[in-house]
Amino acid sequence: MTAPILALSNLSAISDRDQAPILRGVSFDVKRGETLGLVGESGAGKSTIAKAVLGILPRTVRVTSGEVRFEGADLLKMKAGPLRRLIGERIALIPQDPMTALNPARRIEAQLTDGPRLWRGVNAKEARALALKLLDEVHIRDPNRVLRSFPHELSGGMRQRVLIASAFALEPRLIIADEPTTALDVTVQKQILRLIRNLQSAHGTSVVFVTHDLGVVAQICDHVTLLFAGRVIESGSTSQLLDRPKHPYTRALLDACPRYDRPNAGLRPIPEAVIADLYAELGQSGASR
Amino acid sequence: MTGDLLTARNIEVSFGGGRGVFDLGKHAVKVLQGVTIRIGRGETVGIVGESGSGKTTLARALLRLIDVDSGTILFDGLDITKLSEPAMRPIRRRMQLMFQDPMASLNPRRTVRRIVLEPMLFHRVAANEADAEARARTIFGRFNLPSACLDRYPHELSGGQRQRVGIARVALLAPDFVLADEIVSGLDVSTQAQVLNLLKGLSRDLGLSMAFISHDLSVIRAVCDRVYVLRSGRIVEEGPCEQVFAAPKDAYTSALLDAIPLPKIDPNWLGPTTRAERVGEVDGAK
Numbered sequence: 001m002t003a004p005i006l007a008l009s010n011l012s013a014i015s016d017r018d019q020a021p022i023l024r025g026v027s028f029d030v031k032r033g034e035t036l037g038l039v040g041e042s043g044a045g046k047s048t049i050a051k052a053v054l055g056i057l058p059r060t061v062r063v064t065s066g067e068v069r070f071e072g073a074d075l076l077k078m079k080a081g082p083l084r085r086l087i088g089e090r091i092a093l094i095p096q097d098p099m100t101a102l103n104p105a106r107r108i109e110a111q112l113t114d115g116p117r118l119w120r121g122v123n124a125k126e127a128r129a130l131a132l133k134l135l136d137e138v139h140i141r142d143p144n145r146v147l148r149s150f151p152h153e154l155s156g157g158m159r160q161r162v163l164i165a166s167a168f169a170l171e172p173r174l175i176i177a178d179e180p181t182t183a184l185d186v187t188v189q190k191q192i193l194r195l196i197r198n199l200q201s202a203h204g205t206s207v208v209f210v211t212h213d214l215g216v217v218a219q220i221c222d223h224v225t226l227l228f229a230g231r232v233i234e235s236g237s238t239s240q241l242l243d244r245p246k247h248p249y250t251r252a253l254l255d256a257c258p259r260y261d262r263p264n265a266g267l268r269p270i271p272e273a274v275i276a277d278l279y280a281e282l283g284q285s286g287a288s289r
Numbered sequence: 290m291t292g293d294l295l296t297a298r299n300i301e302v303s304f305g306g307g308r309g310v311f312d313l314g315k316h317a318v319k320v321l322q323g324v325t326i327r328i329g330r331g332e333t334v335g336i337v338g339e340s341g342s343g344k345t346t347l348a349r350a351l352l353r354l355i356d357v358d359s360g361t362i363l364f365d366g367l368d369i370t371k372l373s374e375p376a377m378r379p380i381r382r383r384m385q386l387m388f389q390d391p392m393a394s395l396n397p398r399r400t401v402r403r404i405v406l407e408p409m410l411f412h413r414v415a416a417n418e419a420d421a422e423a424r425a426r427t428i429f430g431r432f433n434l435p436s437a438c439l440d441r442y443p444h445e446l447s448g449g450q451r452q453r454v455g456i457a458r459v460a461l462l463a464p465d466f467v468l469a470d471e472i473v474s475g476l477d478v479s480t481q482a483q484v485l486n487l488l489k490g491l492s493r494d495l496g497l498s499m500a501f502i503s504h505d506l507s508v509i510r511a512v513c514d515r516v517y518v519l520r521s522g523r524i525v526e527e528g529p530c531e532q533v534f535a536a537p538k539d540a541y542t543s544a545l546l547d548a549i550p551l552p553k554i555d556p557n558w559l560g561p562t563t564r565a566e567r568v569g570e571v572d573g574a575k
Binding site for chain 2: 041042156185186187189190193194197212213214215216217218219220238239242243252253254256257258259260261263266267268269270
């Protein structure tokens with residue numbers, strides 16, 4: 001197998017304020033063209049990992065050990081200039097909230113052409129042609145009208161399509177999708193997931209899919225890394241993790257999901273003992289949940 | 290007369306298109322177009338729909354928080370459609386609303402104690418402050434909320450604790466009818482399971498009638514007896530959950546069910562891009 005696009009090894013981080021651990025020795029690989037699901041409940045560290053890869057860790061988070069290797073280079077050791085260039089050109093983000101991710105005061109055209117003009121040095125006309133092509137790829141019916149629009153003139157689903165177009169604009173090697181469908185209706189969510197999958201397979205892009213929804217994971221991810229309190233609890237192929245979970249927490253999480261196809265299963269709260277064991281392994285008493 | 294606690298017949302609500310000089314030429318938007326629903330005593334009814342379907346407008350109309358253009362709303366046999374605010378007041382305690390976002394519905398500048406005790410004193414459910422406090426402590430114990438929470442502010446609690454405080458505040462008023470508007474959509478699955486089990490227990494023990502609004506059919510299936518599917522201000526399907534989920538009659542209900550990703554691998558679920566999506570016809574706003 002080829003070398004991974006992204007490899008985290010033993011990444012640990014603490015909060016600068018109270019020295020509380022945020023990540024505890026997180027390791028995983030993402031191979032070319034693969035989708036990795038980064039799963040966990042709030043506070044698990046999913047977003048911190050996403051931010052570490054995108055080079056936008058807040059100042060209050062201090063990395064204490066480990067590496068974030070992207071195409072072989074350790075992002076944590078790179079100087080600001082080259083790092084910005086590398087991430088800008090090759091890693092893209094599909095953010096969670098399509099309402100806040102776009103600048104409300106700029107037209108879609110300006111926002112979609114920024115990246116190519118900055119990193120590819122294309123002129124305004126070429127950038128516009130590229131934007132039209134991208135909007136077509138995300139199945140937007142009237143790309144000319146959308147380019148002239150302001151974000152508030154578009155529906156949530158349309159905005160998320162624009163953001164996906166923008167993520168694919170520079171043909172990135174890696175896309176971080178940070179809960180890209182949680183703010184959307186289920187029928188729109190399905191379209192957006194399909195879109196991401198189709199574009200990804202057409203372009204051979206690797207995706208880190210951050211989510212708390214095991215249903216979404218089952219349909220779109222090849223591999224899954226499950227986190228709890230900044231630690232990897234279980235990693236494996238999606239079928240391994242969902243059909244043959246090894247860790248009691250993984251099983252408990254699956255049992256807690258309500259399922260319309262099995263109304264009598266699901267909705268079992270995670271047993272206190274499972275949580276207590278997890279905290280015991282982490283060497284601290286259970287925080288309030 | 291039926292034995293239902295709450296009945297709404299043929300209600301219509303529209304927004305905009307007012308009578309003012311600035312509204313000339315604007316058309317009113319019909320948000321509810323003749324909705325009929327009933328909620329039996331002790332029954333939990335699900336109302337499902339996507340953004341813009343009119344779920345929240347229906348909720349507000351049922352609780353008389355907004356007026357309807359036409360139709361009638363009966364609560365416990367009484368026509369409350371046009372009841373004046375003073376006449377509504379004794380009924381308000383009996384019909385309560387649980388909110389989606391406890392961060393927005395719990396006053397950030399008040400301690401949990403004040404948030405929880407004040408409605409009991411206002412509605413004279415508790416004889417005095419000490420009585421109210423005792424009641425609060427009992428229900429906090431039952432909800433697995435440490436009584437130390439009483440002295441905290443909402444932002445000091447976890448999301449699950451906040452949502453339980455919101456539910457405790459409502460439960461303490463001993464209402465007959467509770468309308469829960471998307472109360473678990475912001476929660477982790479483990480917390481969601483806790484909160485939903487709590488609600489199921491409450492409705493069983495207190496004989497509560499509940500309307501449970503959600504966009505998540507799996508959640509509806511887990512807690513409701515019957516379900517109404519709302520689309521563009523109309524009920525497109527209704528029936529007992531077993532029936533609607535096993536054999537949906539309306540194409541829209543099927544589409545909603547089909548759009549829920551289940552935590553089991555289904556290689557055909559995503560499928561190829563359909564023609565309708567290609568031209569962007571089925572896009573929703575949120």
